[in-house]
Amino acid sequence: xxxxxxxxxxxxxxxxxxxxxxxxxxxxxxxxxxxxxxxxxxxxxxxxxxxxxxxxxxxxxxxxxxxxxxxxxxxxxxxxxxxxxxxxxxxxxxxxxxxxxxxxxxxxxxxxxxxxxxxxxxxxxxxxxxxxxxxxxxxxxxxxxxxxxxxxxxxxxxxxxxxxxxxxxxxxxxxxxxxxxxxxxxx
Numbered sequence: 001x002x003x004x005x006x007x008x009x010x011x012x013x014x015x016x017x018x019x020x021x022x023x024x025x026x027x028x029x030x031x032x033x034x035x036x037x038x039x040x041x042x043x044x045x046x047x048x049x050x051x052x053x054x055x056x057x058x059x060x061x062x063x064x065x066x067x068x069x070x071x072x073x074x075x076x077x078x079x080x081x082x083x084x085x086x087x088x089x090x091x092x093x094x095x096x097x098x099x100x101x102x103x104x105x106x107x108x109x110x111x112x113x114x115x116x117x118x119x120x121x122x123x124x125x126x127x128x129x130x131x132x133x134x135x136x137x138x139x140x141x142x143x144x145x146x147x148x149x150x151x152x153x154x155x156x157x158x159x160x161x162x163x164x165x166x167x168x169x170x171x172x173x174x175x176x177x178x179x180x181x182x183x184x185x186x187x
Contacts, residue, residue, distance in 0.1 A: 047073040052082065056111050056141070062090045064139065066106060066113065073108075080106040087115055089139065089146070091170035095127055097146075099137060111141040121153075126173050130156035134166065145169055152177055158187030 052071035056063045069084035082104040089097040099122055101115035115122060116136040124132040124146075136150040147167045154161040154175065165178030 046075045049073065052080070054080070054106065063141070063144070064089045064113075066104070068104065078107060078109045080108055082106065085115065087113065087139070089170050091173075095170060095173070097124055097126065097170050099124060101137075113139045113141075115139075126156075128156070128173050130154055130173075132166065132168075132175065137166075144171070149178075158185060160184045160186070 049071045050069070052068040053066070055065045065088045066082065067086050068082035070082070072081040073079075074081065083102070085101055085104045087099040087101075087104070089099070091097070099115050101122055102118045104113060104115040106113045114137070121133040121135050122137055124134075124137070126132070131154070133153040133155070134148050134150050137146055137148050139146050145167060146169075147165075149165050151164050152162065152166045154177070161177060161181065161183045163177035163179055163181040166175060167178060168175030
């Protein structure tokens with residue numbers, strides 16, 4: 001077979017392309033590589049979800065909503081473990097309470113939830129103008145109640161109340177500090 005001299009560059013380019021394609025097919029045809037497993041919190045979960053969102057309803061009404069940067073779903077423990085979360089609790093007559101924390105857990109059976117801050121406090125701003133501050137808070141879905149055994153501060157309208165432990169309901173905005181209560185009036 002005679003190939004005219006003027007066609008040598010074209011043949012060389014064609015053979016080069018064929019060799020590169022053959023190499024790519026050979027290298028890429030091995031077994032798929034598994035991503036490296038990252039040690040840490042999300043190692044033994046059933047599912048990891050970025051931008052997690054969950055809304056709890058009862059009789060068609062929203063009770064609460066949780067949004068988190070990341071969630072680890074643990075079917076065995078009936079839990080969703082959350083990172084960087086915001087919880088909105090909805091009460092009657094359109095009242096709501098917004099809680100922000102670094103970590104949290106939602107019990108996927110009882111729909112109870114826990115929220116906490118690693119450093120600093122969770123501010124709970126109430127429609128009455130008062131603010132509750134604590135670093136750990138729980139929501140008991142069955143009773144529609146928030147509670148904590150951690151230190152608590154309630155501020156507003158010229159008064160600051162401190163103590164340990166808190167029980168309260170959103171609908172009535174009634175809250176009770178359970179131990180070591182101290183009040184300072186500034187007006």
